[in-house]
Amino acid sequence: VFTVPSAPSSSLEGLYHAHHNWLTGWLRQRLGCPDNAADLAQDTFMRLLQARETPVLNEPRAFLTTVAKRVLFNHYRRQDLERAYYQALAQLPEELAPSEEHRAIILQTLLELDRLLDGLAPRVKRAFLLAQVDGLSYGEIAAQLNISLATVKRYLNKAAMRCYFAL
C-alpha cells in the first residue's frame, strides 16, 4: 500500500511548504520587488488561514494565484490611495495638517472607506464625503455637483448602505 510521501497538499501547511517559494517568485515577477513579494505571499497564506475552510484542491497553484491576485489588487489599491493621500498632505498648509498620530488614524479610515465605497461612481462618493465629512447641506451638495435634491438623497442612501452596513 502506498501512502503519500509528503503532507497532503490540501492542508494549509502542506500547501505552504510545497508552493510558498513558487508563489513568492510568481509575485516577484509581477511586482519587481522581492520584499513586497515576500510580504504578499505571506498575506496570501494568511488569507487562507483566516478562511473558514480549506477547499479541496485539484489545482493548488491555480487556486493560490487566484487568491494572490486578490491580495495583489489590494496592494495596488493601497499604493494608489497612499500616494494620493501623501500628495494631498504635502500640499496642505501647516495649520491644517493633522498631527502624526492623527494621520495614521485618518489613513486607516480612508483605506477602509475606500474598500467599502469601491465600485460606486465618483460623484456618489463625492456626495457622501461632502455630507458626512464636510457637513454640507443637501442644497449645497446639489449645487456643487449640479444634481437635483432627489439625486443627492439617492446617492447618499447608496453610499450609506455600503459605509455603515457593507450592503
Next chain:
Amino acid sequence: VSGVHQEFSPRVAEQAVHWLIEMQGGALDPRQQQAMQHWLQAHEEHRRAWEHIQRVNQRLRGLSSPLAHAALQVPRSASRRRALKTWLILGVGGAAGLTLQQHNPLPTLLADYRSPVGERRRQSLDDGIVLQLNTRSAADVRFDGQQRVVRLLEGELALDVARDARPLLLRTAEGALQLDSGRFNVREFEGFSLVSVFSGKASFLGQALLPGQRARFSTNGWQAIAPLDSNSGAWVDGMLVASQMRLGDFLAELGRYRQGQLGCSERVADLRVSGSYPLDDSERILQMLEVALPVKVRRFTRYWVTVEPRVS
C-alpha cells in the same frame, strides 16, 4: 474586523439609513419625529443600528476633508485596473461595514446610560445616588441586595452619593474604587483615570483620596495627588473654567464637546486662556477667543476648525 454591524439585518440597516438621510436633510416635522422615535424604541436592534451610524459618523467627521477627497477620488492605475477584473469575479466576500473606533466599542454601545457628543445627562439612581454623564460618555449601573456598582465605560461622570450602609463601587478600566457618601468626579484617560473628590472619600486598597484632592488612578493606585483646580467638575454646571490654560490644552478640552476636529497652529498653542466659558455654545467661545487673543478661527469645514495667528 468583527463589528457589531454584522448583527444588523438588511431591513433594519435600510431603515436606519433612511432616517439618517431624512434627519440630515433638515429638521423633521413633528409627525416624522414621532415616527422616528417610534422606530427607535420599537426594537433593541433599531437603537443599536442607529448608534452604530452615529459612531461611524463620529469617525468620518474626524477625517481631514482635503485628504479624504484626494484619497477617495484617486483614479485607478493601470496595474490596479488589471487586478480589478479578478476582484470583480471574486466578489467582495467577507466585507464588513466601517468599524468603530479602536477601543472597545461593544460595551459602550450597550451601556445602560450614554451621552452623545456635546450633551450632558443626569440620572437619579436608587438609594439617592445621582449620576451625571459628561459629553460622549457611557456607564453601566448594577445595584443589587449585596452591592452597588457603577462602571465608567467611556468619558467622564460625576456621582453624588447619599448616606447609605451599602458600599458603592466605582469601576474604571484600571480597577475598582470604593466611594463613601460624597461628591466625586471621574474621567477616563488612556491608561488611567482622573479622580476628584469634592466631599466624602474615595479609597483604593485602603488608601483614600480626601475632599479637595484629585489624583490619577491606575492599576498602581493613586499618583500625582494634587489640590482640585477651578475646572474640576465645572462641566456639571455647563462651564469650562480656565486659569492660565495653554490654548492648545483649552481647545483640546473644548473639542470634547464638539463634533469633528478642533485644533490650533503650533505658533499659538502656548498662548494663555483664562475665564469661565459656557459649554453649550462652543461657537461663541471660539468667537470670544478671537476677541481676547491675537488669533483667528479658521473654519475649514463645519467639522474641522483650526485656530491660527491673526495676521494684522
